[in-house]
Amino acid sequence: MGKCEYCGVTVRGSSACPLCGRKVRAQRSEKMYPDGSADSPKAKNKRLPFWQAAVTLSVVGACAWVNLATRGSTGGYWCLDIAAVFAYLWVLVLHTVKSSAQGSLKLSLQALLVMVMLCVFDWNAGRGLWSVNFGIPIVCAGFIFLATYIVVTRKMSWSGYIGYMAAVALFGQIPVVSVMLGLAQIAWPGIAAAGYAVFTFLVMLMFANGRYKNERVRRLRF
């Protein structure tokens, strides 16, 4: 038995203190436990979603076949709507629900996919441009509101906080870019969404908690 001077305890059956890891000056006494094995030494194989993939491929494939066989010369590609919905469900389950990625990344991917889905629906429904005129700005504003709500109500590390700030700044620009590129014909929803994003970003910067501010000063020197 040896004495750990740091912890003030006597250590049995080990040459290091189990509390602090420091070596103890004494002969190793009787070992109190065997060298244990884990409950499940073999790592469990990660199950691949074969059934889900098969169902997706068969449904989308069948829809595509029916769509192409019946569309004629003027019909649309409605099978793309089905494919977009399935793609969204896959991301929802595999990334948003199951993955351990940062919340800001999950939320950004969700918003991005909803935008793509709206564009596909719009394109198939006659290209009325309602997706870029109104859909995308509304999704961006909704995303920013949700990000603000999460930041206000949940405790998070400084890296999580920065993630949400960056996502807000990025998503606020998407509607403006679509206006500048001439994709959107009505400008005010996009500009309103961008304004909301800038306002939220500045508020987040001003009212950030002390821990985030400390990290920002320490790492970025401002």
Next chain:
Amino acid sequence: MIRERKRYPLDTAAKLFPSVSRPTNTSVFRLSVVLTEEVRPEALQKAAEETLRRYPYMAVRLRKNELEETGRPFAVVQEEKTPCALFEPEKEEFLLRILWYKRRISVEIFHALADGTGGVMFLKTLLHCYFRTLGCTIDPEGKILLPDETPQEEEYENSFLRYYDGTKTAVHKLPPAFKIKGEPLPDGGRNVIHGVFRLDGLKRAAKRQGATVTEYLCALMAFAIYRECVNGLDDEPIVLSVPVNLRAVFPSCTVRNFFSIVNITVSAEQAGSLRAALDAVRRELRGKTRPEKLREALRESCGAMEHPVVRAVPQFMRDAGLRFVFAFFSEDVKTMTISNVGAFDLPKGMLPYIDHAESVVYPTERSPINCCLCSAGGKMTVSFIRTVQETGPIRFFFRFLARETGEEISVYTNDWGILNGKV
């Protein structure tokens, strides 16, 4: 003629454990004694067989909503895995293990079978049989269920139902508690750290503060968690979940589960000093262990678990519901479990053969460090089990205790997750 296997109903608390047990929450606790001499496996095997004949309701396997006599031979085994390893109730023939390693005899019990008090009763009979097999004559002093006695029906009764008056009480959800976080240990093992010391010094230290041993250790644990785990961002209270033996209030000699959980809330401000933490713990523990409060807790448990609607729903739906209830009403509202198994109360003739006792309670996903206390022969053992690498609160706890009690604390571990002495 084929003899029909005897079946025993699950008690009210036991209904929860099969639904919620998994590798990260095994629902298995361990009670051990470290002898003064090496264990003799042949004698232990004989003692185990004898003991299980005395406790036929413990030699059972889990069937749908009930326990069924196995009728299979039981074998003691040398300890290999980390403590409190998972039982797979659907596959395994027994819901308890008897293990030995060098000087230690351990009993690991799936919680659906018994609680800590029931486990201690079983272990004491096992020890009596073991020493008798070795030729020692020990006067049981009325403290042991002897192997020659006939098992009584009261020993496996559901005491919850016996004392439940049928009154419904609303179940209240406490606010979320502070959770200890950390890097998980490799391969899903569990690390245990035991600290053994003379009980006298601890009693003196507790008395100086005007507290009982349990109150003092709970307050010290809250203080240690605050000092080592809480940072400026955390404002949730530290909640210590303390199982209380209901046999102290309701006379029962059941070996099955008969306990209630008392949640001791210590706010972040109170946990900042031992004195304030002790005041909070004393007030909460004394208030919540009054007989009328325990009667209310019993009503809460039975009102929910024995509700006709709950009993009528299909098993898979009940399992899902119980998992949700466990996560929402138990896991979410506690920081750590501190279970005081109490004194093993062994006959005097047995004490010269016993060095000290150990008790270990399983950790869970959101409560990755748990603590269990027990004593035997004037020696107290505080045992921590953890599934995370961080040892901060444990180190603080033992350092403080060594200084305050003035006793020599002897610490040992199973080394799981410790590489080259690096904690």
